[in-house]
Amino acid sequence: MSGNLEPKPRILEIEPYVGGLSDIKGHENVLKLSSNEAAIGPSPKALDAYKLYAGNLSRYPEGSARELRSTIGRVNNINIENIVCGAGSDELLQLICRAFSGPGDEVLFTEHSFLVYRIAALASGASPIAIPETNLCADVDKIINSISKSTRIIFLANPNNPTGSFLARSELLRLWENIPKNVLLVVDTAYAEFVTHKDYDPAFKLVEKAENVVVTRTFSKAYALASLRVGWCYGSSQVIDVINRIRGPFNVSGAGMKASIAALLDSNHLSAAIELNSKWLEQFPREISGTGISCMPSVGNFILLKFPDDIEKNSKAAEKFLYSRGIILRNVESYGLSDCLRLTLGLDHEMETVALSLREFMRS
Structure with a gap:
């Protein structure tokens, strides 16, 4: 920065926080499971x-x-x-x-x-x-x-x-x-x-x-x-x-x-949110078992997915494939996890769609 308007020390070392994508060009109905938003919505x-x-x-x-x-x-x-x-x-x-x-x-x-x-x-x-x-x-x-x-x-x-x-x-x-x-x-x-x-x-x-x-x-x-x-x-x-x-x-x-x-x-609405979340924390790893994608153990409302190193099956290839299906997961390269994507747990039909798409990707 030039001139007299200098910010406090270290401010310019900050890289602005960038959230995940919210839309995909060419897709009207996007399945966004990238921001850890609650699946069933507010009370x-x-x-x-x-x-x-x-x-x-x-x-x-x-x-x-x-x-x-x-x-x-x-x-x-x-x-x-x-x-x-x-x-x-x-x-x-x-x-x-x-x-x-x-x-x-x-x-x-x-x-x-x-x-x-x-x-x-x-x-x-x-x-x-x-x-x-x-x-x-x-x-x-x-x-x-x-x-x-x-x-x-x-x-x-x-x-x-x-x-x-x-x-x-x-x-x-x-x-x-x-x-x-x-x-x-x-x-x-x-x-x-x-x-x-x-x-x-x-x-x-x-x-x-x-x-x-x-x-x-x-x-x-x-x-x-x-x-x-x-x-x-x-x-x-x-x-x-x-x-x-x-x-x-x-x-x-x-x-x-x-x-x-x-x-x-x-409290009933919160209990319903927790129940749905617990269901998919347990079930989703089974849905993609044997594909070569690893599900990291999680207690949150998301699962970190680790992909193989193969250039055709790595996280970048998976992200591109999912985009083509109108699905957004969170790229976590900025967290130092370039081989992973983070999946927010969603509604039943959303989770089934993601599981089906990931199985298709790993078979393709």
Whole structure:
């Protein structure tokens, strides 16, 4: 950049986040399973609440999101005074980096995790440090051994996107026990609602015993409200106070809050979403068994598909073939997984279509 308008250090090192494709030229009806959007869509009660709010569009929303925080607290049995809401969990991740890291500091995360961690670190002026994984899963020992005197934040996606792996309760606790008290552990649990594994820990209890742990959540995934951009985090009073000091005064829309409250209270709809997701986590690997495509174990609402190295059967060839059928999966080359595509779990007929297309591709 020339002239006098120079941004803060490290800003120009950021590569803008690029989402997956939404359409394919020449295809009117595209099957888009690339953004980890909930298959069955939002609760009808959330839609009704959103529509009912239309008469209030000229008014600013209540700035502290108290009603939403109260509902979150009641549903999750956590203290509402330790909750802050944001415009998606993305905003909260950015605010955390802005508040607790800066030039000369290090922000750690595992190598195949959410791209926003790196962006947030650089935007704050800190150095992003990617920690190698073991078998596409966070390795606690490697994280611990990477902590230095400059480390200020550790981002842990649990479950992790796009790999679908997670750290068990005992490993999460071991990680926290080996982190200095001046290092903030941020547990990003965007996909927590989908997890049915008995060893998974949403980390609420850890927050309640530790000042240096924050948990983030979103309404974009299991609650299917991605377009409304609503998220929240749970942390110690000290951390929440700091975030509240720098967040925008009306950072969550009124319509988003009302829809999120209704979604939280519709437990039947959430259960249906989880049931469908669990069905295809188990069934889809069987659907493409023997094709040469590997399904990485997942607890989220997506499966990472690993393709052979053969140039005619690799991930790029598969992506091109699927495009020709009007199907979009997520290219994850930017995550360092050039031999993979990520499949968002969809409705029954969508999953059957993808399975059929992949079998056809591998036979062709």
